[in-house]
Amino acid sequence: MIKDLIGKLTDAFLKDEKSNIGKLFLIVDEQLTALKSALTTAENWRDIDAAKGKALDLLGDNVSQDRGRATDEIYRVLIRGKVARNVSDGTTNRIIEALAKTLNCKPGEIHIVSSKENNEDEPATIIVKKAPIEALSKVGMSATQFSNIVQKTVAAGVRVAYVDLNGTFRFSSSANSIETSQYGFSTDGTDGGTLGGIFQPEDDYPLPI
Template identity: 30%
Template sequence: MDILKEFISRMPGSVDAIYNPNINKLVTFFAKYLSNIQGLFKQIEYYRNIDNASGNLLDKIGEKVGEVRGKADDKFYRVMIKSKIASRKGDVTVNGILTIIKNSLGVDVRNIKVLPLENEPQAIIIKDIPLEFANDPWEQQYLLKRIESTAAAGIRVQEIRFIDNSSGEVKIVAGTQSSIIITEEDKNG
């Protein structure tokens, strides 16, 4: 009971809980219940963390930030919530896009490249996002739309290239305003 020791240490010198048995009983009584309350608050804090929440609690966190689950499982729904929170910061620079990817996927962004399209300076290509976070085409489309919505006004995300580090395969998710095109190619090709 760390609370008991802290409680006793905060008692004024005129009231000595160590030598007075009645005060000691009272302090022990309060410390026990404060310890229970502290444990309950730690448990609530643990489950309110996006990484630890699941099911209905994760849905409630998603509602709070304005993100609807759709057909996402808990793992990808965490990515959706984190990307929504990160996109609210409003940084629309290349570093801002990389920060959103880093915060939502929890990946190292040093290998991810954001490049301008050669023939069109108002379009960008994002390369080498790890594929393990978006295996399903719906998840890839979601990430494309999230990144498109965070790019600066007038800047179009031409395509996102996911890379499967386990097989060396590159999957290109090309985005336009009206459709999503998914193709696969060999990393070496």
């Protein structure tokens, strides 16, 4: 940028960075570069996935979502969840869509059934049979916190019985023959069953939802 500034001078001035006016332009160039960087950062931080700290707090204020003790990663989940819940009608498909948007994962990573579908008799109850374990671990969300988010997403009067956080990996049903299954060992790291497990913080604080 400094060369462009000096190049705009008339021939009455010495067009050299080491000249007095060139040194002044160096100072201006530093300030303009810093300003451009600040404006670029401010523009980027309008994106919820890029915003941090106070900038993220302002995004949360826009949807009336408190931060509480949540980290930036979990606060992003809360903000997305608040927006997604506002357009959810309480049906199973909409609940799954809302949770997928909340956790920034694919709807296929979540499976919800009613207690009746799971051969249980409790009315107005759902069970999360499949949860996005990788997405939860990525943001550092505990099983309890995720269960609370699910409970907040379902319709009033509906209870979340439990969330199944087991993986899909299965051993062969026969010890003496080779069995091909989508739930067995992976061949290239992209297929096969998944292992269970989720991040469990020492301080499992409640979320402001």
